[in-house]
Amino acid sequence: MAGLFTPLAQDQTLAAAVLTGDNRAIVAVIAVVAVAALAVAVVLVRQVLAAGEGTDSMKKIAAAVQEGANAYLARQMRTLGIFAVVVFFLLMLLPADDWNQRAGRSVFFLIGAAFSAATGYIGMWLAVRSNVRVAAAAREATPGEGEAARDLTEVSHKAMKIAFRTGGVVGMFTVGLGLLGAAVVVLVYAADAPKVLEGFGLGAALIAMFMRVGGGIFTKAADVGADLVGKVEQGIPEDDPRNAATIADNVGDNVGDCAGMAADLFESYAVTLVAALILGKVAFGDAGLALPLIVPAIGVLTAMIGIFAVAPRRSDRSGMTAINRGFFISAVISLVLVAVAVFVYLPGSFAELDNAEGPIKAMDGDPRVLALVAVAIGIVLAALIQQLTGYFTETNRRPVRDIGKTSLTGPATVVLSGISIGLESAVYTALLIGLGVYGAFLLGGTSITLALFAVALAGTGLLTTVGVIVAMDTFGPVSDNAQGIAEMSGDVEGEGAQVLTDLDAVGNTTKAITKGIAIATAVLAAAALFGSYQDAIGTAVAKAETTIDAHMTLNLIIGQPNNLVGLMLGAAVVFLFSGLAINAVSRSAGAVVYEVRRQFREKPGIMDYTETPEYGRVVDICTKDALRELRTPGLLAVMAPIAVGFSLGVGALGSFLAGAIGTGTLMAVFLANSGGAWDNAKKLVEDGHHGGKGSEAHAATVIGDTVGDPFKDTAGPAINPLLKVMNLVALLIAPAVVQFSFGDDASPGIRAGIAIVSIVVIVGAVYSSKRRGIAVGDEGAEETPGKVAKQASDPAVVNS
Numbered sequence: 001m002a003g004l005f006t007p008l009a010q011d012q013t014l015a016a017a018v019l020t021g022d023n024r025a026i027v028a029v030i031a032v033v034a035v036a037a038l039a040v041a042v043v044l045v046r047q048v049l050a051a052g053e054g055t056d057s058m059k060k061i062a063a064a065v066q067e068g069a070n071a072y073l074a075r076q077m078r079t080l081g082i083f084a085v086v087v088f089f090l091l092m093l094l095p096a097d098d099w100n101q102r103a104g105r106s107v108f109f110l111i112g113a114a115f116s117a118a119t120g121y122i123g124m125w126l127a128v129r130s131n132v133r134v135a136a137a138a139r140e141a142t143p144g145e146g147e148a149a150r151d152l153t154e155v156s157h158k159a160m161k162i163a164f165r166t167g168g169v170v171g172m173f174t175v176g177l178g179l180l181g182a183a184v185v186v187l188v189y190a191a192d193a194p195k196v197l198e199g200f201g202l203g204a205a206l207i208a209m210f211m212r213v214g215g216g217i218f219t220k221a222a223d224v225g226a227d228l229v230g231k232v233e234q235g236i237p238e239d240d241p242r243n244a245a246t247i248a249d250n251v252g253d254n255v256g257d258c259a260g261m262a263a264d265l266f267e268s269y270a271v272t273l274v275a276a277l278i279l280g281k282v283a284f285g286d287a288g289l290a291l292p293l294i295v296p297a298i299g300v301l302t303a304m305i306g307i308f309a310v311a312p313r314r315s316d317r318s319g320m321t322a323i324n325r326g327f328f329i330s331a332v333i334s335l336v337l338v339a340v341a342v343f344v345y346l347p348g349s350f351a352e353l354d355n356a357e358g359p360i361k362a363m364d365g366d367p368r369v370l371a372l373v374a375v376a377i378g379i380v381l382a383a384l385i386q387q388l389t390g391y392f393t394e395t396n397r398r399p400v401r402d403i404g405k406t407s408l409t410g411p412a413t414v415v416l417s418g419i420s421i422g423l424e425s426a427v428y429t430a431l432l433i434g435l436g437v438y439g440a441f442l443l444g445g446t447s448i449t450l451a452l453f454a455v456a457l458a459g460t461g462l463l464t465t466v467g468v469i470v471a472m473d474t475f476g477p478v479s480d481n482a483q484g485i486a487e488m489s490g491d492v493e494g495e496g497a498q499v500l501t502d503l504d505a506v507g508n509t510t511k512a513i514t515k516g517i518a519i520a521t522a523v524l525a526a527a528a529l530f531g532s533y534q535d536a537i538g539t540a541v542a543k544a545e546t547t548i549d550a551h552m553t554l555n556l557i558i559g560q561p562n563n564l565v566g567l568m569l570g571a572a573v574v575f576l577f578s579g580l581a582i583n584a585v586s587r588s589a590g591a592v593v594y595e596v597r598r599q600f601r602e603k604p605g606i607m608d609y610t611e612t613p614e615y616g617r618v619v620d621i622c623t624k625d626a627l628r629e630l631r632t633p634g635l636l637a638v639m640a641p642i643a644v645g646f647s648l649g650v651g652a653l654g655s656f657l658a659g660a661i662g663t664g665t666l667m668a669v670f671l672a673n674s675g676g677a678w679d680n681a682k683k684l685v686e687d688g689h690h691g692g693k694g695s696e697a698h699a700a701t702v703i704g705d706t707v708g709d710p711f712k713d714t715a716g717p718a719i720n721p722l723l724k725v726m727n728l729v730a731l732l733i734a735p736a737v738v739q740f741s742f743g744d745d746a747s748p749g750i751r752a753g754i755a756i757v758s759i760v761v762i763v764g765a766v767y768s769s770k771r772r773g774i775a776v777g778d779e780g781a782e783e784t785p786g787k788v789a790k791q792a793s794d795p796a797v798v799n800s
Contacts, residue, residue, distance in 0.1 A: 018286055019187075019190035023286060023287075026290050026294065027187055028187065029297075030294065031180055031183040033297045033301065034175075034176045034178075034179035034183060034297070034300065037173075037179070037303075038177070040172050041169045044165050044169045044307075045169050047165055048126065048165050048169065051133040052136045054139055055489060057490070057491055058135055058486070061132075061241075061488050062131060064615065065250045065251055065254070065485075068248065069251045069254045072622075072626070076211070076214055076255075077117060077121075079630060080113075080207060083210075083634065084109075084113050087203075091732070092106050094733065094736060095735040100192070101196060104189055104196040105196050106199060108181070108185060108199045108200040108203070109200065111181060111200060111203065112200035113203035113206065115203075115266065116205075116263045117211070118177065119170070119173050119262045119263055119266040120211050120259035120260065120262045122173050124254045126166050126169050126170070127166060127253075127254050127258040130162060131481035131485055132482070132485050133162050134159050134481075134503070135482040135483070135485045135486040137158045137162055138155060138156075138492055139486070139496045141496040141499050142492065142493050142495055153312075153314055155499060156503075157312040159482070159500070160310075160503060161311070163507075164323070164472075165307070166474055166478050167470060167471030167473065168308075170262045170474045171466070172303070174262060174466060175296065175299065175300045176300065177266065178204075178266055178269035179269075179293065179296055182270065185197050190289070191281065191289070194274065194278040197274040197277060197278075198274060198278075198728060200270055201267070201274040201724070201728055202725070202732070204267035205271055205721045205725045206637075206725055208260075208263040209267075209722060211260045212256075212261075212714075212720075212721060213581060213630060213633050214626045214629070214630050215256035215626070216260060216581065216715070217581070217588055217626040218256060218622045218623065219253055219255065219256030219257065220252070220585045220589070220709040220714050221248075221585055221588030221592055221625060221626070222245050222248035222252045222618060222622050223252060223713075224585065224589035224706045224709050224710070225593045225596060226238070226249045226596070227705065228706060229596040229597055230242075230596070231698075231702045233597075234600065237693075239484035239485075240488070241488040243596065244606075244614055244615055245592050245595075245596050245618045247618070248615065253477040253481050256477075256713055256714075257473070257477035258477050260717065261511075261514065262470060264717060264720055265466055265473070267721055267724065268518060268720065269296070271529070271724045272459040272460060273293070275528030276456035276457065277289065277293075278528075279452050279456050282356075283453035284346075284367065285354050285355035285357075286353075287345070287346060287353055287367075288356075291345065291346070291457075292456065292457070292460055294345065295375055295460040295461065295463070296466075298341060298464060299463055300467060302330045302333045302334040302337065302467075303464075304467070306326045306329055306467065307326065310326035310471075318502070319502065320510075323475070323506070323510060326468060327386065327468050327472070330464075330465060330467075330468045331465055334379060334461075334465070335379050342368045342375075346367050347368075349366065349367070350363045350364075350367055353367060357447075359449075360450055363447065365445070370450070371457055374455075374457035374461065375458065375460065376461060377440050377458045378440075378457070378461025378524065381432065381436040381458070381461075381462060382461075382462045384432055385429060385516045385517050386513050386516070388428055389425070389512050389513045389676075390512075392512075392676070393508070393673060393676035393680055394509045395684050395687075399421045399677055400677050400684060401684065403417045403678065403704070404684040407685055408690055408691070408697050410700050411703040411704060413700075414678070414681070414701055415703070418678045418681070418707070418708060419674055421673065422669075422672075422673045422674025422675075422711075423670055423674075425673040426669040426670040426673065427666075429520075429665075429673075430666050433520050436524070437455055437458070437524065439458075440458040441455055452528060455527050456524075459521065459524035459528055462520060462524060472514050473510060473514035476507030476510050477511075479500070479503040479504045479507035482500055483504045501686075504683070508679050508683065509680065512673060515672040516669065518720050521720075522665075522668075522719075522721075525727075526661045526727050529728065529731060530654070530658070533727070537734050537738055562648045562649060563648075563651045563654075566651070566653060566654070567656065569656055570644075570660035570661075570663070570726075571659040571660065571663035573660055573722075573726070574667050574722070575667070576636065576766070577633055577637070577718070578667060580629075580766070580769055581710065581718055582711070582714065582715050583769075584769075585710035587625065588622060588629075591621050591625060592618055592621060592622065595617055595621055599613055599614060599617075631765060632765040632766060632768070633718070633722070636762055637726055638729055639761050639762045641653060641656065641726050641730045642729065642733060646733075646740070646758070647755035650737050654730075657727055660726055664722065667716070671712060672711070672716040674712070675708030675711035675712020675713065676708070678701070678707065681701050681704060682698075682701040682704065737751075
């Protein structure tokens, strides 16, 4: 038991690994590859912007969406800028080997945050310009007077290519900036790079979480409000220009799905590299400072191939066939190139690994085989999750069709069916991820260090597909927005409208798939960071010249009550975080409902097009609510590990992380797949099944979709960065927890003080969130729960 939390490098300091001249040259080449990815992104931008923008009406609507998205992100960045500056200085206070590490960690925290924000902003910037171009391309399927009819398949392929190339730009920026940041840190800091990269990863994860939560609240408040008043109460189409929430809905798609998901996958990329370099430095010595960068660099090259390979063919059953083809081409080429790279770069035995951990050098076996199999596990895991998620969310698969059938018996059965599908799919996805993690872990044999590094390598294997995955995700909101612009303008009808409907259904599936893969990436990164946390504790103990005495041993045994409490608290944080996010959408959606109802009531001419809705009022409501709700989840993610670590100890904090990872995996998949299935069940009915648009079955699926909206686009995706933020915070505070818990510097008073302050901050933030009003009334004043309940029961309000 005495060796339970000793450092992973048992017979040498962590600084033993060095960046050799050859490795420095390799990392420099990797940085060039990263810059090449950014250059390819510029080429794709030009291709997208070269397409036509359609009619003046379409351009006007697209301009309104662009203005709303830019205004929201600008306000969000100002809010997050203050938070980033505060964290910058807090990081300077945490223990480090020297001031060079401290300064580098804080500076690269800001760089990671800036890269994450830039990735999200670029995704939004191009998406709001691409959407109108996709709509214009689809319009060519419906010729005007005197125009020759265009080939429908050709038109569909052109529209799809524009949408996917838009996603390709975001994918290239994601992998390019992620790889460039990591490569520069390694070149500048060499063996100290893993410590500095902790700051880089935390910056990326924090900004991604804020963009995910804020953007998710914005987009789903507008979406739910628009559906409930427009579709259900007024009986008008989803993107009817008479609905005041339509512009906000389309703005939300971009700030939530495009900006939010791009930032999310960027931080997954950055954090996985952080964990891989921390563990690689110990397990593979000198080679461990380059191998974790070589694998994703190969992924950058194959992502370029995969993006250009998405070229629809006449024989394709749907657009999803072309996207799957690009994904699998990229994955297979990645695996082949990784095999070549590891057999060229790595030696044939562990004994030949320079500056690796002593026990690892004594092991039998071939490190090349271990690295290849670990990476292969990650690539295969991504492919399996893609297929599994597609099964539960595609319109032509049984689960979604079953939800469609339940619509004939009302909204309650639709909701129940979607919940059951989400719960069941979460089990299968968790089993797949668990098998992947355990399979990689087994590769390490008797060495826990090697096993954890294998898990991290599996994460880098999954990263080889990220470029295509981001392209798939952005494809969804671009297609959704294109359909909205077409419907609001009234300039795309008949076969052109059907082209956009088909693309939107494919987009719903791609968004669900990318959420599933993002969850797998989060778990692999969190599992690797979990190992890094163990290393951080062991190193802190060694530096304090403290042995693990009987007291500390009790603190580390999982069966001890304090550690079981930590496990439950980790699970509880995921539930609380999800509940707060969903409740925030509910409050904001309520405000949108009241505002849209007010406009229909006070401007009766809206329905016959003699009066124009006030779109800006709804955009403003969603913006204010989304930014107001950012504080609570952010404070919860940062303060919860601090409260647990300093109050219950390092063992309880490890249990806390385990509870959060386990519960977060299941919860995120459940929320994402339920929401995706409900959304496509609605599309199924709208396409004419079970009564079609305007039927009671349609109304039932709309209600199911509104329940699923905050599930799949707010709470579910935000769990991914939540897990990594908490893991990184635990990793950063671990030395301080050990310092004030054991040895000469032990101080129960300091621990209690920090814990109490953290708990007070969490309780205050949650209490403040719960005290907020439910909705906004006609005059813009905040409503109390009692007043809202009274209004909700007033027939004059309900029937307005």
